[in-house]
Amino acid sequence: MNTKATKELSAELVIVGGGPAGMAAAVAAYEEGIRDILILERDDNLGGILRQCIHNGFGLHRFGEELTGPEYAYRYEKMVRELNIPFMTDTMVTAISPERVVTAQNTEYGIFTVKAGAVILAMGCRERPKGALNIAGTRPAGIYTAGTAQKFVNMKGYMPGKEVVILGSGDIGLIMARRMTLEGAKVKAVCELMPYSGGLARNIEQCLNDFGIPLMLSHTVVEIHGKDRLEGVTIGKVDEARRPIPETFEYIPCDTLLLSCGLIPENELTKDAGIELDRITNGAVVDGDRETDIPGVFACGNVLHVHDLVDYVSEEAAIAGKAAVRFIRGEGKKDISVQVKCDGKVRYTVPQRLTEIADTRIYFRVADVYRDMKVTVRAGDTVLYQKKKQKLAPGEMETVELTRDMIDKAQGLGAPIEIGLI
Amino acid sequence: MKIRELTCIVCPRGCALKAELGEGGEVLSVSGNLCPRGKTYAIDECTNPMRVVTSTVRCESGAVVSCKTSRSIPKGMIFDVMKEINRTVACDGLKIGDVIIENVLGTGADIIATSMG
Ligand SMILES: Cc1cc2nc3c(=O)[nH]c(=O)nc-3n(C[C@H](O)[C@H](O)[C@H](O)COP(=O)(O)OP(=O)(O)OC[C@H]3O[C@@H](n4cnc5c(N)ncnc54)[C@H](O)[C@@H]3O)c2cc1C
Numbered sequence: 240m241n242t243k244a245t246k247e248l249s250a251e252l253v254i255v256g257g258g259p260a261g262m263a264a265a266v267a268a269y270e271e272g273i274r275d276i277l278i279l280e281r282d283d284n285l286g287g288i289l290r291q292c293i294h295n296g297f298g299l300h301r302f303g304e305e306l307t308g309p310e311y312a313y314r315y316e317k318m319v320r321e322l323n324i325p326f327m328t329d330t331m332v333t334a335i336s337p338e339r340v341v342t343a344q345n346t347e348y349g350i351f352t353v354k355a356g357a358v359i360l361a362m363g364c365r366e367r368p369k370g371a372l373n374i375a376g377t378r379p380a381g382i383y384t385a386g387t388a389q390k391f392v393n394m395k396g397y398m399p400g401k402e403v404v405i406l407g408s409g410d411i412g413l414i415m416a417r418r419m420t421l422e423g424a425k426v427k428a429v430c431e432l433m434p435y436s437g438g439l440a441r442n443i444e445q446c447l448n449d450f451g452i453p454l455m456l457s458h459t460v461v462e463i464h465g466k467d468r469l470e471g472v473t474i475g476k477v478d479e480a481r482r483p484i485p486e487t488f489e490y491i492p493c494d495t496l497l498l499s500c501g502l503i504p505e506n507e508l509t510k511d512a513g514i515e516l517d518r519i520t521n522g523a524v525v526d527g528d529r530e531t532d533i534p535g536v537f538a539c540g541n542v543l544h545v546h547d548l549v550d551y552v553s554e555e556a557a558i559a560g561k562a563a564v565r566f567i568r569g570e571g572k573k574d575i576s577v578q579v580k581c582d583g584k585v586r587y588t589v590p591q592r593l594t595e596i597a598d599t600r601i602y603f604r605v606a607d608v609y610r611d612m613k614v615t616v617r618a619g620d621t622v623l624y625q626k627k628k629q630k631l632a633p634g635e636m637e638t639v640e641l642t643r644d645m646i647d648k649a650q651g652l653g654a655p656i657e658i659g660l661i
Numbered sequence: 662m663k664i665r666e667l668t669c670i671v672c673p674r675g676c677a678l679k680a681e682l683g684e685g686g687e688v689l690s691v692s693g694n695l696c697p698r699g700k701t702y703a704i705d706e707c708t709n710p711m712r713v714v715t716s717t718v719r720c721e722s723g724a725v726v727s728c729k730t731s732r733s734i735p736k737g738m739i740f741d742v743m744k745e746i747n748r749t750v751a752c753d754g755l756k757i758g759d760v761i762i763e764n765v766l767g768t769g770a771d772i773i774a775t776s777m778g
Pocket residue numbers: 255256257258259260261279280281282286287288289292330331332333361362363364365366385386387389410411414502505508539540541542546547548549552
C-alpha cells in the first residue's frame with residue numbers, strides 16, 4: 240500500500256483512534272511539552288464508543304462527578320480542541336510498520352503515510368459477534384449485538400424491536416435491557432451461560448431488578464426460530480459442563496435477540512505490525528510504560544485490555560502519552576526485564592513485563608468468583624506482598640501496587656513476579 | 662429489627678450494603694459502604710428510592726440528542742418522565758447542559774442535554 244501513498248506526512252506523535260484513550264494520551268503528551276501530535280480517527284467525530292453510551296456513571300474517579308458517556312467524551316474533546324491538538328476524522332488507519340510509518344486513508348488525501356517519532360495505539364474494542372454462531376435454527380432479521388442496538392437507539396433514535404431476549408449479561412447487555420424497557424419494549428429475559436454475571440453488580444440492580452427483568456444464570460439460547468423476522472428463541476438451563484439440559488427447554492416468543500457476549504480488543508493493525516499479543520487479553524504485551532515489543536509503539540485503553548471504567552482508560556492513556564514523550568526525547572530508559580506472571584486464578588495482568596524499577600500499578604482480572612482470598616505478590620518462593628479481598632469477580636478489574644522495593648527484590652532473585660490468589 | 666440487603670448503585674464499585682430498619686421502616690444504621698454516598702443511597706432506597714433517568718430526545722431537524730434528569734427523581738416516576746421526554750421536540754443546536762424541559766413533572770429536576778445537537 241505504501242507505494243500508492245499520495246502524500247507523506249510526519250509527526251512526532253501519531254495516535255491511532257480518537258476515543259477517550261486516544262484523546263487522554265494526546266492531552267498528556269501535550270502537557271509534557273510535545274506539540275507535533277496527530278490523532279487519526281475513522282469516525283466522523285472524536286469520542287469513540289462513549290458517544291453512544293448515554294447512561295451515567297462515568298467520571299466519578301477522574302472528575303469527581305457522575306457524567307454520562309457523551310459528557311465524559313466531550314470533556315476530553317474540548318481539551319483537545321482548546322489545546323489545538325491536530326486531529327483528522329473520517330480517517331482510517333490501515334497499517335503500521337515496525338519503523339513507525341503509519342498508513343491511512345481519507346477522502347481528502349486518499350492513501351497517505353505519516354512518519355511518526357512514536358505511535359500510540361488506541362483503537363478500542365468491539366463486541367464479540369461469536370455468541371450467535373453456534374446456536375441452532377434459522378438466521379432471521381432481529382438479531383443484533385447489544386452495541387449495535389445501542390447505536391440504533393441512542394444515536395439514530397430507532398428501536399430495533401418490541402419483545403426482547405438478551406444473551407449474555409455483560410454491562411452493555413444490562414444497560415440495553417434498561418434502555419429498551421424505558422423506550423417501551425418488553426425485555427423478557429437476560430440469559431447468562433455462566434453461573435454468575437459478567438456485569439457490574441450496580442447494573443444488575445438498576446438495569447434488571449428495578450424493572451423486574453429476570454436474570455437467568457446458567458442459561459443459554461439453544462435455538463432461534465423465525466423465517467424472515469425472529470419469532471422466538473428456545474432457552475434452556477446448562478449443566479456444569481455448560482451443556483443444555485433438554486428437560487429445561489422453554490420457548491420464548493420475541494422479535495429481537497441481543498447478544499452481549501463480551502468485548503474483544505480491535506488488534507488487526509497491531510497483529511499485522513508484528514507486535515506480540517497476549518493470548519488472554521487479545522491486546523499487546525506491554526511494559527509499565529505501555530510500550531509494546533516494538534520500540535516507540537505504545538498501546539492504551541480498550542485496545543490493550545477491556546476496561547469496565549473509562550476513568551481507568553484515561554489513567555492508562557496518560558501513562559502511555561507521557562512515556563511516548565520520553566521515547567521521542569530519547570529518555571526512555573529500560574534498565575531491567577522482569578516478567579509479571581499470573582497463577583491461573585488471576586487470569587491476566589497488564590503490564591505483563593517491567594523494564595524499570597519504579598512504583599507500578601498492576602491491573603488484573605480473575606478467572607472465577609472468589610471469596611476471602613489474599614492477593615499475593617511473590618518472586619520465586621518469596622512473598623513480597625499480600626492483601627485481603629472479600630470478593631473478586633471476573634467482571635471487575637482489580638489492581639495491586641508494586642513498589643520499587645518489590646521489583647528490586649524480584650530483579651535480585653532473578654525470578655518473575657507472580658500475582659496470585661491464596 | 663429488620664436488615665435489608667442492598668447493592669449500592671452510586672458508583673461502579675457496587676458495595677454490598679446492609680441497612681438496619683426500625684419498626685416504622687426508618688433506617689437505624691448502614692454498613693458495608695466504602696463512602697458516605699453509600700449511606701445516603703441506602704437511606705433513600707429504603708424510604709424513597711430515587712433514580713437519574715438518561716434518554717434521548719428528538720430535535721426539530723430530526724437529529725437525536727442524549728439527555729438526563731439534572732438530579733435524581735422518584736423511581737416510581739421514571740416512566741412518566743420518559744413519556745414527557747418522548748413527546749418533546751427540542752430545538753436544534755443544543756449544547757451540553759442546556760435545559761430541554763424545566764422542572765419535569767414538578768420533580769425539581771430539569772431534563773438537560775448531555776451531547777451537542
Ligand atoms: C458497544 C460498546 C459499548 C460500551 N459501553 C460501555 C458502557 O456502557 N460503560 C463503560 O464504562 N464502558 C463501555 N464500553 C467500554 C468503553 O469502550 C470504554 O469505557 C472506553 O470507551 C474505551 O475507550 P477507548 O478510547 O479505549 O476505545 P473507544 O471508545 O472504542 O475508541 C476507539 C476509537 O478508535 C477508533 N478506531 C479504531 N480503529 C481505527 C482505525 N483503524 N483507524 C482510525 N481510528 C480507529 C474508533 O473509531 C474509536 O473512535 C463499551 C464498549 C463497546 C464496544
